[in-house]
Amino acid sequence: MAEAAGTQRHYRAPCPGCGAPVEFRSAQSTHAVCAYCHSTVVRRGETLARIGRMAELFDDHSPLQTMAAGRIDGQAFTLVGRLQYRSEEGVWSEWHAAMADGTSAFLAEDNGSYVFARPHALPIAAPPADALRVGATTAVAGKSYTVAYRGRVTLIGAEGELAHLREQGTAFDAAELRADDGAVLSLEYDTAPPEATLGRAVRLEDLHLTGLRAASEKTETARQFACPHCGAPVAVTLDTTKTITCPSCRSIIDIASGIGGELRHAVQDEPVRPLIPLGAIGQLQGVPWQVVGFQHRMGQEPGDDEQFGWSEYLLYHRQRGFSFLVDATDGWSMVKPATGAPKVKRNEEQATYLGTTYDLQSRYRAETTYVAGEFYWPVARGDRTDNADYASGRNLLSRERSRHELTWSVGSRLESTAVAAAFKLPAEKQAVLARGDARPGSAIGCLTIIVVLVVLLLLVLLLSRCSRCDPAVENCNSSSYRSSGGSWGGSSSGGGHK
Numbered sequence: 001m002a003e004a005a006g007t008q009r010h011y012r013a014p015c016p017g018c019g020a021p022v023e024f025r026s027a028q029s030t031h032a033v034c035a036y037c038h039s040t041v042v043r044r045g046e047t048l049a050r051i052g053r054m055a056e057l058f059d060d061h062s063p064l065q066t067m068a069a070g071r072i073d074g075q076a077f078t079l080v081g082r083l084q085y086r087s088e089e090g091v092w093s094e095w096h097a098a099m100a101d102g103t104s105a106f107l108a109e110d111n112g113s114y115v116f117a118r119p120h121a122l123p124i125a126a127p128p129a130d131a132l133r134v135g136a137t138t139a140v141a142g143k144s145y146t147v148a149y150r151g152r153v154t155l156i157g158a159e160g161e162l163a164h165l166r167e168q169g170t171a172f173d174a175a176e177l178r179a180d181d182g183a184v185l186s187l188e189y190d191t192a193p194p195e196a197t198l199g200r201a202v203r204l205e206d207l208h209l210t211g212l213r214a215a216s217e218k219t220e221t222a223r224q225f226a227c228p229h230c231g232a233p234v235a236v237t238l239d240t241t242k243t244i245t246c247p248s249c250r251s252i253i254d255i256a257s258g259i260g261g262e263l264r265h266a267v268q269d270e271p272v273r274p275l276i277p278l279g280a281i282g283q284l285q286g287v288p289w290q291v292v293g294f295q296h297r298m299g300q301e302p303g304d305d306e307q308f309g310w311s312e313y314l315l316y317h318r319q320r321g322f323s324f325l326v327d328a329t330d331g332w333s334m335v336k337p338a339t340g341a342p343k344v345k346r347n348e349e350q351a352t353y354l355g356t357t358y359d360l361q362s363r364y365r366a367e368t369t370y371v372a373g374e375f376y377w378p379v380a381r382g383d384r385t386d387n388a389d390y391a392s393g394r395n396l397l398s399r400e401r402s403r404h405e406l407t408w409s410v411g412s413r414l415e416s417t418a419v420a421a422a423f424k425l426p427a428e429k430q431a432v433l434a435r436g437d438a439r440p441g442s443a444i445g446c447l448t449i450i451v452v453l454v455v456l457l458l459l460v461l462l463l464s465r466c467s468r469c470d471p472a473v474e475n476c477n478s479s480s481y482r483s484s485g486g487s488w489g490g491s492s493s494g495g496g497h498k
Contacts (some may be wrong), residue, residue, distance in 0.1 A: 081160030117199025145177035146341035178341035201339035282422035293373035335411025358390030
């Protein structure tokens with residue numbers, strides 16, 4: 001029995017729907033979903049009343065499961081239930097954590113990472129949902145936040161024991177506010193006043209979790225389907241996948257509604273060949289990362305007729321979540337989505353995050369031009385975002401803004417030799433990975449390189465007029481020239497707001 005439940009008086013009663021035992025471990029839990037018949041039951045004193053039936057959760061391969069236990073800030077907790085939500089940006093889960101002191105908390109997915117949050121009582125009224133604009137700054141209870149998400153959210157499934165349960169299938173307004181110290185304030189407007197939770201980023205390995213689902217327990221057959229375009233078998237590996245490409249015809253397939261739902265697809269041509277193959281495993285930051293996705297993107301700065309290209313490899317680690325390995329002409333970098341929202345100042349010329357100040361390098365419009373593999377957000381060819389890149393020495397910060405969401409990514413530069421060594425690439429590929437990294441104090445040399453590259457680019461563009469493939473606008477290869485901009489990471493739309 002987990003320590004989190006040690007101070008609680010367990011309550012067990014037969015399910016009103018099928019008679020199977022339904023157990024409440026937390027005094028904060030008011031609802032539960034029967035594990036046998038999926039009846040939704042509400043606790044009323046010492047009896048249970050059936051109020052409906054909950055849809056089954058989408059099958060996943062997450063390491064988390066009910067009854068997994070861990071510790072945070074010296075206090076034990078047990079995951080006793082899960083809620084699954086959908087928005088335009090995809091599907092995500094929130095786990096109900098029963099704390100040892102009898103309170104409730106939530107472990108939620110957050111752009112490929114995790115946020116541990118607790119219910120938060122606002123001392124003043126929260127701003128109304130229609131007053132929040134993505135990217136705008138607002139103050140809540142005297143603290144400055146950036147609006148990172150605002151949209152409509154729907155509960156689509158649940159399991160286990162729950163602190164509260166809203167009506168399934170009914171959409172409601174939700175917003176997510178982020179601060180430069182990494183704090184995340186979530187507001188859900190299906191009640192008056194809105195429900196609020198306040199949290200921070202966590203790594204699963206730092207929660208000392210036990211009772212996680214073993215990797216060998218995956219049911220691969222439950223995550224396979226036929227490509228809606230060519231009929232070839234497509235296998236899904238990750239629990240958070242919202243988009244996947246067919247390995248046969250390279251069609252982009254939307255599975256955000258879950259396998260078995262309507263599978264939308266888009267045909268791709270002009271395939272880009274990644275320098276690092278999908279499925280490759282590399283040792284970076286002390287842990288093995290697997291390449292699960294790849295996308296090629298093009299950018300264009302305001303007032304500039306030229307375009308530049310770069311590639312992003314989506315990396316996955318079972319407990320650390322997702323990161324991005326970015327290949328641009330001016331160097332390699334590794335970044336991951338930031339939990340908070342940096343504070344932007346001086347007409348957006350500087351951004352401060354977790355005590356570090358970054359200087360603006362470029363602003364540009366980015367477009368996804370080719371994708372392969374699996375992605376935890378719904379990605380499509382032609383997706384566009386407004387981007388800004390900042391730097392502080394070798395440390396990098398990138399902002400991407402879409403219609404519904406603002407995402408930041410933070411990381412640092414990598415030497416190409418480190419990338420080659422991490423993925424044990426053969427000698428012939430190591431030379432191809434080499435990039436002309438700009439060094440501090442090398443302005444003259446850097447200027448010379450830029451002039452040479454511009455001349456080469458003009459030659460390429462002139463020659464391309466006689467060719468059927470224009471690298472400035474198409475996916476002819478993965479080494480298109482990148483001028484002063486280019487994303488250092490980020491996730492297009494960034495996935496769901498959790």
